Amino acid sequence: MSFFRTLLSPLRPAIPSFPSLSLFRYGQTRGRQVLAPKSMKYMKRHKGKIPIPLGGSTKGTSLAFGDYGIRIRGNGLRLNAKQLTTAREVLRRKLKPIKHAKIYLRVFPDVPVCIKGNETRMGKGKGTFEFWATRVGPARVLFEIGTPPGTVPIREELARDALRQAGDKLPCVTEFITRATPPRLGSLDILPEPPSSIPKTNIEVTSAIP
Template structure:
C-alpha cells in the first residue's frame, strides 16, 4: 500500500506544470532574447550577441561589382539612390507585393538577395545618458548603392507584368530604385560599367 501511494505521488509531481521562469527560458543558448521566430518573420535562426555596433554602409572602394547584376531571375530591382539600412518590415512589405502580383502566374518565383541579420537597439526618447545600449527593437540589413534586392524568375514573365510588380515594390522601399534585366550593365556606386570594345588591329586600319 505504501509503495502504491509513493508511485501515485511521483506521477503527480511529474505532471506538475513548469514554473514561469522555466517556461519562458530560451531554448537557444546563443540567443539572449525570450521570443520565438515564426515562419513569416525575417530573422536569423541564431546569433551570438544581440547588441551590436551601429556600423556604416559598405562602400565598394576596391572596385567590386559583386551583387549588382541578376543571378537567378530575368527581372529585378537594385538601389539607384544612396545606400541605407533597410528593416525587415520594409523588405517583407516589398516581397508581399511581388508575390501578390505574381500569384496568377504558375511557377513564378521571387528571389530576395539580401537578408536582415543586424539587430538594431533603440533607447527611449529623452533618456539620460548611460545605463546601457538599449533594448532590441528590430532586424535590419545594410545595403550599398547598386545592390540587387529582388529578382523575378522561375518562368517567362511578360515585360509589362514584371515592370508593374517591381514598380509597386519600389514604392515600399525608402530609397530610389531601378528596374533591371539580364542585359543591364553592372553598377559601381553611381557609375554604370560597360564592357570594353576590343580595339581594331593596326593592319586592318592601314589597309582600309
C-alpha cells in the same frame, strides 16, 4: 535528506538547453516567412557603416538568379525587416497567378537594432532590441523575379509593374534591371570592352641589323 537527493537525482527529467541568445529569450517566434535569423551570438551590436565598394567590386549589382529585378539607385542605406517583408508581399500578390514564378531576396536583415526610450539619461548600457535590419550598399540588387528554365517566362510589362509597386514600399529610389543591364560601381556602369577595330595581320617582323 542529502541521501534521498542523491538517489533521486538520476530520475529528474532532462531540461532541454536552448541557445543563450536565441529569439525565444526575447519573446519572439520565428515563422517560415519571418525575416529574422534563427540565432545570434551577440544580440546587441554596433551601428556600423554602409558598405561601400572602395576596391572596385561590382558584386551584387547585377542579376544572378531571376530574369528581372530592382536595385538601389543612389547612396546606400539601412533597410529593416518590415520594409522588406512588405515589398515581398506585394510581389507575391502580383505574381500569384503566374505558374512557377519565383521571388529571390538578395539581402537579409541580420543586424539587430537597439533603441533607447525618449528622454532617457545617458549611460547605463545599450538600449533594448527593437528590430532587425540590413546595411545595403549603393547599386545593390534587392529583389529578383523569374521562372525556372523550361517554363513560361514572365512578361516584361508585368514584371515592371510588380517591381515598381514593390519599390514604392521601400524608402529609397530603385531602378528596373534585366539580364542585359551591366553591373554598376557606385554611379558608373561597367560596360564590356569593345573589340579592337585594328585587324590583326600575320606579318613577321625581322631585325634590320645584320
